[in-house]
Amino acid sequence: MTNEIEKLALRPIGRRAALIGLAGVAGTLSMPWIARAQAETIRIGFPTPLTGPFAAEANDQVRSAQLAVKLANDKGGIAGRKVELLVRDDKLNAGEAATRTLELIEKDKVHAVVGALSSAVQLAVNEVTRARSMLYISISQSDTINEIKDFSPYTFHEALNPTMTTAVVAKHSFKKGSKVAYLVADYAYGHEMLRGFKRAAKEIGAQTVSEILHPFGAADYSTFIPTILASGADILCICNFGRDQANSIKQAVDFGVKDQMKIVVPVLLHNQRLAVDPEVFEGVTGGANYYWGLEETVPSAKAFNDAFRAMYKGTIPTDYGAYGYTGVASLLMAIEKAGGTEPQKVIAALEALKYDIAKGEQSYRKCDHQSMQSVLVLESKAKKAMKSDADLFKIVAAEPASESVLRTCSELGFKS
Amino acid sequence: MTVQLIAMQLFSGLALGAVLIMVALGLSIIFGMLGIVNFAHGALFMVGAYAGLYVAGLTGSFWWALLIAPVMIGLFGMLIERFLIRPLYGRSPDDPLLLTFGLGYVLVEAVRIFFGTDGIPFSTPGALRGVVNLGIGFFPLYRLFVIGVVVAVLLLLWIGLEKTKFGLIVRAGSADPLIMRVLGVDISRLWLVVFGIGVGITALGGVLAAPMRNVSPEMGTLVLAEAFVVTVIGGMGSLPGAVIAGLIVGVSVSMTSLFAPEMATIVMFALMALILLVRPNGLYGRAAPGL
Missing domain, CATH: 3.40.50.2300 (Response regulator)
Structure with missing residues (x-):
């Protein structure tokens, strides 16, 4: 079977084949649902405690994450694909977070998960993503998650750690x-x-x-x-x-x-x-991790603040909000470099990534995937x-x- | 550990007890008189704090907030009684419980929509800032003021219930509403007023708590739990019970804070369980009225 496909793929393109191909392209154009299936939207799951005592910080994370998505879509998407953010309320509860994350993976078929704001909840999300080999950018402070027993090759830690x-x-x-x-x-x-x-x-x-x-x-x-x-x-x-x-x-x-x-x-x-x-x-x-006043000395902070101000009526991003932005934006950069959402390629791209998107130079350390960044x-x-x-x-x-x-x-x- | 520290801890406990009494009073009154378990208590407490914030913003004065906000929310409480709770009288006690439970959620969401999810500053009034030297240590002036207000409210309630004709009718009405109706007393109007007073006092608690605990849509969640613990320990519906229970809980929390601080919240519930084992109706509770 594979051999036949290879043979097909390697067959020199004749005039007839080219015509069939063209007809195919025309067909796709007239049948948009197929076109959409080909350039599938990149879906990013985003569990965060929208209600409860961390609601203020969580809502800022969402606003900043949406900014990262908007900026990506404005310039035509990532690797030719649109990006969509699927926000879910984890209610600051580990069980709820695990359920929502599982839903995001199984039902919504996300390509990656970014989020969680509490260290305990983040560990629960990490359990789920690790078991499902799902890319996860964690944006909450935790030391445990850096240690080998909780390590998942699919998890990257954008937040500072304690x-x-x-x-x-x-x-x-x-x-x-x-x-x-x-x-x-x-x-x-x-x-x-x-x-x-x-x-x-x-x-x-x-x-x-x-x-x-x-x-x-x-x-x-x-x-x-x-x-x-x-x-x-x-x-x-x-x-x-x-x-x-x-x-x-x-x-x-x-x-x-x-x-x-x-x-x-x-x-x-x-x-x-x-x-x-x-x-x-x-x-x-x-x-x-972030303060908007960094804009006086750091050009990327100025750019981030300006984009945020433009999207949200002159308001400024906050510390935990910035995690939402850097978490999603660094992931999208890696997906772009990897040319798609194939997890192993994205992992390699994230490990090699040098990024400066809001606060100066950042990169993920190879062994534990901790983002090395300014404090x-x-x-x-x-x-x-x-x-x-x-x-x-x-x-x-x-x-x-x-x-x-x-x-x-x-x-x-x-x-x- | 010095004697001074233990004395200070004891005093902090009594002061916390006063706050807890304030938090529980409204719940206790409404249950004691009307037999309604008001699950919107925490939400009304929070709405009271926001009303205080709003009035203080308009008038620029904490004192007006302290006076007007409870009246505003008390009137709002009367609307709730008239249009939502009154149709449920005579039905199972679960019905008003479920209704107020849902109402609590509605109020919290409404506040989130109008005031946002972020916490909002509520300054301690200028005249009540600073600390007072008690001889055993320093204590915030504002908390001493809260104790004063609680004592005043309790006195007023006691006089109102025990020394006035209105109080007599209320007590008689809560003991046997049917006889009162036969005697020609308009019980519905009475209950309307009592519910309003209960909610007003709850709102007053919210305004008083605002400079200590800050104002946020979720500030009532823990309050509901605290109020229930105090009311249940004291005996549902008993005012003296609520007072004694508030003080006992305050001191228990404070002493636990000294020796095992991480247990400070749990101890309230452990205490409640213990007391209910020995006295199923709480310290001063009669068998629940009308249930």
Whole structure:
């Protein structure tokens, strides 16, 4: 059978064959459904928690991802094919995410999955995509997913990870002899950030004086604060995410914590800063993958912001939003280079990809597929220092992409 | 661990208890008087906070928000009672429960549509910022103010129910509506007012919580759980029960925070389970009225 096809394919094209071929082309043109089948739309599944405590960040991810898709379609598609984004609400629930992802793969026949915003949910998506040999670009912070036991050759990590984030944030906020109290959300994200900070603290010579795990999604933090105030710390490191960040910082500030210690967070969230008054976050320091203010120094950031402003009535992209953009855009670049959606070719293209689409040079490390990229350290501005409503943070440092802030491949269990 | 820290933790617990009482009162009143399990409680709490935000935005004053928003939402509650809940009286208690459950979802979605999914800042009013030295440690002035408001609301409720003719009728009506009707009292109007007051107090809780917990469409989700725990521990529909239960839960959460902080949320539910094992109707509960 194969032989016959090969023979057919290799047969020199005669006049009659050419005529038949032409007739075929004409036929295709008059029968658009066949044409569509040939240039099949590239479908990208996008599970993200549209509802729940991370809704603000999730909706930004969707907006930015849609921008990446629009830009691709505007220039005529990728490898001649249209791109479509299929957004699904994972409700911040691992089971829901797994079901939605499976649906995307089985029913919607997506070519790749990008998304998930919570570390635990992302691990569930990764399980599904790994079992189905489906391309997956993860855009949420996790250390576990880098390790060999969770490794999938089909998965690439566009987000920062806790190790690199905390290493850079600690470098710019902890000092030798600092006394650090930790307030940590009791789930994967919090635990991994805490582990990262403590590793970095050990190297710097900072000391842990208190360690409090709080329930995820707690509404009231008042009962944790007396212990923090009594700990004699000079840094309060709050490792939580989404609304927990705004609530815990607000309440800590109400209790006068900032008069005694500096507040440091692993990731200083754009939307959460907007959810409180500037004076609440004033002086709080934390890391970020992206801040729109990068446009002053990074040309690709300027281009990204401008495209975003043009699509969304002058608004600006946020940190987690940018993940949606870089995740989808880098995938599309690789598909273009691979000339299609054939997974092995896309994987090879992603591994070889050097991309600068929003924040400077990025590339995926070969062993664990972690995106090596710059890590920003931001400080929240005082109200009087803000030039506009969007002028939220000062960029304290922009650490360039480097393997030195990552765990080595052999530490993660990969054989070199 | 010093005595001072333990004392401070105890006080934080009592203060948290006051917040929890505030959160649970509306639910407790509506159940106690009307026998309706209001599953839209958390959503109305959240709507109250947004109403406060809206009024504060218009008037530029927290105080007006504190005054007007509960009245606005209380009136809204009366509309709900008149047009949605009243047709269900006399039917199975599940019906109003299902109705309010759905209403809760509708309200949350409506707020998402009109105000967006992002959290919105709600500043602590200027006069109530800062901390007060209690001798054992520092405590935010605003939280002390909340305790004051809770005490005032409880006093007003107590006077209203126990010392006025209106209160007498309400209590009699909740004990035996049929006899009251025979005696010529317009029970429907009474229930309308009680439901409005319950919802108004719930909204007041929302406005008071806004400067502490920030305002977001989902802020009521946890509140519903907290309110139920307090109401169930205290005994469904008992005001003194809600007060005692609020304080017990507050102190339990606070003490757990000191020794096993990751258990701070779970402890409420464990406590509830424990108390229900010993006293199935809660601390002060009678057998549920009318059920």
